[in-house]
Amino acid sequence: MLTGETLRLFVSSLFLQAGYNTVVVVLGVTALGLAAGLVGAFALLRKRAMMTDVLSHATLPGLAAAWLVATGLGASGRSLPVLLTGAAIAAIVAALTVQWLTRAARLPEDAAMGATLSVFFGLGAVLLSYIQTLRTGSEGGLARFILGQTATMSEQDAYVIATAAVVAIIVAVLLEKEFRIVCFDPQFGAAQGWPVALIDLLLMTIVVGVAVVGLQAVGMILIIALMIIPAATARLWTDRLRVMLALSSLFGAASAWIGASLSAALPKAPAGGLIVLVAGAFFIVSLAVAPSRIRASSAEAR
Amino acid sequence: MLQALSAADAGATPCSVRGMTIDYGNGPVLRSVDFDAAAGSLVAVVGPNGAGKSTLIKAVLGLQPTVAGQTRFWGQSLRQARGRIAYVPQRGAVDWDFPVSVREVVAMGRYRMLGWLRPVSAAHQRAAVEHLDRVGMADFADRQISRLSGGQQQRVFIARALAQEADLYFMDEPFAGVDAATEQAIVDVLRALRAEGKTAVVVHHDLATVRTYFDSLLLLNGEVVASGPVDSTFTTENLQRAYGGRLAFIGGALAPAPGA
Amino acid sequence: MQAHLLQVDLPAAAAALFAALACALLGNFLVLRRQSLMSDAISHSLLPGVVLAFMVSGARTSGAMFLGAAIAAVVTVALVQFVRRRARLESGAAMGVVFSIMFAAGVVLIEQGPARNVDLDADCVLYGQLEHIMWLAAANPGALLDPAVWREAPRQVVTLAGVLAASAVAVALFWKELKISSFDPQLASALGFSPRAIDMGLMFFVGLVAVAAFEAVGSILVIAMFICPAAAARSTTERLGAQVAVSLAYAAVAALGGYTLAAFGPGWAGMDASLTASGAIATVSGLILAVAALARVRAAPGALAKT
Numbered sequence: 001m002l003t004g005e006t007l008r009l010f011v012s013s014l015f016l017q018a019g020y021n022t023v024v025v026v027l028g029v030t031a032l033g034l035a036a037g038l039v040g041a042f043a044l045l046r047k048r049a050m051m052t053d054v055l056s057h058a059t060l061p062g063l064a065a066a067w068l069v070a071t072g073l074g075a076s077g078r079s080l081p082v083l084l085t086g087a088a089i090a091a092i093v094a095a096l097t098v099q100w101l102t103r104a105a106r107l108p109e110d111a112a113m114g115a116t117l118s119v120f121f122g123l124g125a126v127l128l129s130y131i132q133t134l135r136t137g138s139e140g141g142l143a144r145f146i147l148g149q150t151a152t153m154s155e156q157d158a159y160v161i162a163t164a165a166v167v168a169i170i171v172a173v174l175l176e177k178e179f180r181i182v183c184f185d186p187q188f189g190a191a192q193g194w195p196v197a198l199i200d201l202l203l204m205t206i207v208v209g210v211a212v213v214g215l216q217a218v219g220m221i222l223i224i225a226l227m228i229i230p231a232a233t234a235r236l237w238t239d240r241l242r243v244m245l246a247l248s249s250l251f252g253a254a255s256a257w258i259g260a261s262l263s264a265a266l267p268k269a270p271a272g273g274l275i276v277l278v279a280g281a282f283f284i285v286s287l288a289v290a291p292s293r294i295r296a297s298s299a300e301a302r
Numbered sequence: 303m304l305q306a307l308s309a310a311d312a313g314a315t316p317c318s319v320r321g322m323t324i325d326y327g328n329g330p331v332l333r334s335v336d337f338d339a340a341a342g343s344l345v346a347v348v349g350p351n352g353a354g355k356s357t358l359i360k361a362v363l364g365l366q367p368t369v370a371g372q373t374r375f376w377g378q379s380l381r382q383a384r385g386r387i388a389y390v391p392q393r394g395a396v397d398w399d400f401p402v403s404v405r406e407v408v409a410m411g412r413y414r415m416l417g418w419l420r421p422v423s424a425a426h427q428r429a430a431v432e433h434l435d436r437v438g439m440a441d442f443a444d445r446q447i448s449r450l451s452g453g454q455q456q457r458v459f460i461a462r463a464l465a466q467e468a469d470l471y472f473m474d475e476p477f478a479g480v481d482a483a484t485e486q487a488i489v490d491v492l493r494a495l496r497a498e499g500k501t502a503v504v505v506h507h508d509l510a511t512v513r514t515y516f517d518s519l520l521l522l523n524g525e526v527v528a529s530g531p532v533d534s535t536f537t538t539e540n541l542q543r544a545y546g547g548r549l550a551f552i553g554g555a556l557a558p559a560p561g562a
Numbered sequence: 563m564q565a566h567l568l569q570v571d572l573p574a575a576a577a578a579l580f581a582a583l584a585c586a587l588l589g590n591f592l593v594l595r596r597q598s599l600m601s602d603a604i605s606h607s608l609l610p611g612v613v614l615a616f617m618v619s620g621a622r623t624s625g626a627m628f629l630g631a632a633i634a635a636v637v638t639v640a641l642v643q644f645v646r647r648r649a650r651l652e653s654g655a656a657m658g659v660v661f662s663i664m665f666a667a668g669v670v671l672i673e674q675g676p677a678r679n680v681d682l683d684a685d686c687v688l689y690g691q692l693e694h695i696m697w698l699a700a701a702n703p704g705a706l707l708d709p710a711v712w713r714e715a716p717r718q719v720v721t722l723a724g725v726l727a728a729s730a731v732a733v734a735l736f737w738k739e740l741k742i743s744s745f746d747p748q749l750a751s752a753l754g755f756s757p758r759a760i761d762m763g764l765m766f767f768v769g770l771v772a773v774a775a776f777e778a779v780g781s782i783l784v785i786a787m788f789i790c791p792a793a794a795a796r797s798t799t800e801r802l803g804a805q806v807a808v809s810l811a812y813a814a815v816a817a818l819g820g821y822t823l824a825a826f827g828p829g830w831a832g833m834d835a836s837l838t839a840s841g842a843i844a845t846v847s848g849l850i851l852a853v854a855a856l857a858r859v860r861a862a863p864g865a866l867a868k869t
Contacts, residue, residue, distance in 0.1 A: 122844025
């Protein structure tokens with residue numbers, strides 16, 4: 001609960017006064033929030049909100065398999081790049097599974113997504129329970145990816161997160177026009193000769209990239225929140241795509257900054273939960289006071 | 303006439319479809335369609351619900367897999383000719399709540415000219431507004447698209463196709479559910495295109511206006527029932543063959559429309 | 563060994579079986595109505611209800627927990643509707659916003675005050691505690707004939723059996739309405755069935771089953787059981803009655819097969835490891851779905867997917 005000491009820790013982290021490692025972690029997570037807000041806005045507009053949830057849950061078996069492989073080869077299961085590579089591969093396999101279930105097996109898309117999410121996560125849980133019985137002493141590292149934990153993040157981890165976030169931001173800014181047409185009217189885009197499937201793939205690639213590097217900070221269960229809630233909040237304030245992208249990045253960054261600072265003060269509470277609650281507070285306040293959606297709906301009534 | 307001259311030369315036919323068959327897996331939706339759209343003609347694609355009108359247009363544009371058949375544009379492949387082809391999808395196909403302005407939607411017609419990564423320049427922005435003006439929508443350039451009436455939304459889609467500055471236009475039900483002012487604006491655009499020697503293939507549902515608005519007809523019902531000049535193909539017998547028993551409902555439409 | 567089988571494996575397998583059957587039964591309608599992901603949303607957002615119930619009642623009693631989770635389920639459905647309309651989001655995005663905020667509130671609340679002292683953490687929410695269900699009174703096969711032993715049957719198993727029976731009765735009673743409104747909502751309302759009332763009723767039972775199941779098997783298995791058997795059955799048959807029957811068979815195979823693999827698999831393989839049973843059951847249900855989907859693709863290889 002809030003004591004004077006937690007409050008002091010929170011404020012000093014918020015204003016980057018809490019020691020070098022905490023500062024780097026808070027800034028790294030903030031870069032992640034910025035990237036998630038930006039990429040998430042496109043995911044929301046492409047109606048892929050729940051797909052981000054599927055992909056992030058699906059990283060669990062990849063993380064566990066990467067740990068097993070790395071440990072089996074005598075390397076450390078704690079290496080972040082190795083674990084995140086496994087996570088990304090699992091997310092890509094999940095995306096292909098959803099596509100195969102809908103296209104080839106003709107299942108409804110929501111059923112394909114829910115089945116993929118739960119089965120991949122279930123498989124990951126089995127692998128995780130197996131790893132836990134090995135008692136190697138280094139297995140504790142994996143659980144942090146489920147709900148997020150900034151306390152265990154090193155400076156190095158923060159740099160990995162920030163670098164990936166910057167790459168995702170650059171890609172999203174460069175391809176804004178392409179993402180815009182595919183999100184608004186993919187048929188028209190295809191008729192003009194744009195490779196819609198390729199552009200979709202690029203979009204999902206940066207979504208996976210941001211989700212994977214965000215696992216440690218936010219956790220796989222709540223990554224969807226950092227992608228979708230800032231975007232939904234931004235949409236309440238504006239009818240302009242560029243403004244929405246900027247606001248969504250801003251809400252994402254602010255949620256991550258404040259949430260990570262809270263997490264530094266409350267190391268036991270999962271960082272993901274704190275960050276999402278801050279993002280949720282922005283959304284709820286915006287829902288109550290933002291003007292744009294109400295005007296839009298009354299104008300549409302004509 | 304331009305039409306007669308170009309028909310002789312296959313390389314000059316804007317759109318030529320041969321043997322197109324489409325099957326979703328439960329029997330063919332379209333069977334072995336042959337069809338030519340002559341340069342400078344306005345072609346109505348007409349048929350009952352489920353006749354495969356939209357499907358044909360999507361297949362021609364490569365948006366729909368086909369089982370058999372090929373399409374040539376001025377004798378070229380779709381890949382080569384894509385820059386000369388514009389498309390107006392059905393209005394219901396997009397999310398009108400999307401956060402873009404009218405001008406930004408019309409500017410999408412210029413994306414192909416821009417190519418990868420390049421942003422929309424001021425010149426293209428201006429071009430977008432000019433094309434909006436052709437459908438009487440220039441005053442709405444900065445409006446959010448959800449704050450338009452259905453007819454206005456349709457005119458924005460037409461302006462976006464005009465912004466493609468193409469020679470061949472495919473329009474999917476542009477007259478569906480629009481007000482009289484919009485209908486007139488679209489007809490004006492079609493006639494202006496014809497006057498410039500351009501070609502439009504339009505999925506149309508209102509039999510009463512076929513004679514007034516179009517010169518050619520493609521009558522579909524899972525296969526081609528008739529195709530050619532409206533005068534010789536828009537007959538009671540052909541319509542009866544396309545619509546079957548359902549023609550009773552539309553019998554009144556067969557009389558030539560006033561002013562035809 | 564035999565006592566362990568009766569006291570541990572029997573009640574755990576029964577809980578998994580009842581949970582799987584109840585979820586699969588309702589899952590048929592979720593899959594048909596394109597509402598599969600609602601099971602994802604509901605099973606995640608139960609958490610704050612459960613935690614608050616702990617904090618208020620101060621104990622891990624089933625009544626308070628059941629009530630807290632049930633309220634959370636109803637609140638979720640209402641909030642998703644509200645956010646969808648008010649913020650004009652597509653239903654997937656509205657679900658994502660609502661359930662992630664609720665789940666976040668739950669995981670933060672767990673770390674606070676009284677809830678921290680109760681044996682509850684995010685792990686048991688996700689994977690459940692199938693392995694912790696015990697029936698100590700069933701010490702030997704003879705004891706199964708003693709009514710007193712049955713009165714001590716584990717609470718979770720009894721609850722799940724009750725919820726399964728209630729769902730089965732409800733589906734049987736409203737079979738015609740569910741069938742019509744799932745296949746053709748417009749026809750249903752034209753005939754005078756309110757699709758909204760049927761929808762709310764279905765969601766109520768989904769919430770009830772999710773609440774009863776999640777404590778035993780965890781939220782992940784709840785989602786898998788709602789969706790996988792029904793989706794696999796849909797790939798197997800086109801008729802609703804057959805689909806429901808097949809989905810129940812698949813669910814039973816997944817539950818018993820998955821439990822057996824998790825409980826005895828490592829021993830058979832000569833490994834000293836224990837696997838999470840709910841994860842194994844979810845995995846087996848996924849394998850069943852994969853085989854059913856593959857069979858369907860094989861059966862109609864030439865067909866082009868509708869775009």
